[in-house]
Amino acid sequence: MSVLVTARRTRLAVSGVSLRRPRAFRLVVGSPHGAFAVGALTLVGSVVLLAPYLHTYNPDRVDVMQRFAGPSWSHLLGTDWLGRDEWSRLLYGGRASLGAALVVAVAAAVVGSGIGVVVGYTGGILDTLMMRIVDSVMALPAILVAFAILAVLGPGFGNLILAMVSTWWVGYARVVRARVLILREQPFVDAARAIGSTRGRIMVHHILRGVRGELTVYFGLDFAGALLGVASFSFLGLGVNPPTPEWGNMLSAAEPYQARDPWLMVIPGLAVGLVALSAYLLADRVRDVVDPSIQAELMSWGGRRPVPILAPRASATLKGGGPT
16 A cells, blocks of 8 residues: 555656646646747637637628728628638638647647657667658658648648648657656556556556646647648648638638738638647746746745645655655
8 A cells, every 4th residue: 555655656756747736727827928828829719619600791791882892781801702701711621720730739749649658668769660650751841741642642631631630640659658758767656567467557557647747848838839831831822722711722712802801811820820829838837837846946826835736745845855
């Protein structure tokens, strides 16, 4: 029983993950950029999810008599060169852009973190071989590799996801493996082996839990990068095909008319920039919260004393260098 308790305490201390989620959330939104990021992502996500209830017209409805109409009660953001409602297209374009970016980030996280945990914990020839593959993929620009894949497969939502995931997973694999190399030498892993836990159980229930902080931060950064990648490929005509609205192809289609109606490019461009910036800011703030070396320096509003988010025993373990 004492072995199990020691293993759990050490795992919590080494992982650096908050044990009090409500307090950790308050720390995330306790800074201006954290509150801005959470508020912006919540607002944009809610509006995009409620697009079927908030749109005013069918996003593909053409009305040439209303070409380049300005903002009004009937067309909140005006219309484009075909008389299509820009507000409705922005909402449904967000569903395509954010949905594709989320799928890419989640798929890359699952593949990359799974490979990183397995090769990091197993080691040996498998680790060496997989890391050489990762190095080879990372030696080439991810955008160019995905561009080459799309040039062969052709444009489309599914091909876009496949092309991006095939190059996006390597970052997760390297980050997770580096953390696993440290965690596998910790006493809680030795304790788990001593009580007869299998390799699979150790990797899933002990090692993977210890990399949650790194995964959360990297996922936020990767989601922003994936959104920019999706918009870029669609802008080049290799992503979501028109007439399906997507922020990238909306930018591309509005380019010939930027002198006459620049807002047709400004609005979707601002949407992409706002979500990407918010994701970056949120990931940076989460890193401050989950990083044990920074937790002691976090101050609550009004200059009060630091708010601990680790359990007392885990905090003592961090300061003492290990369990006694």
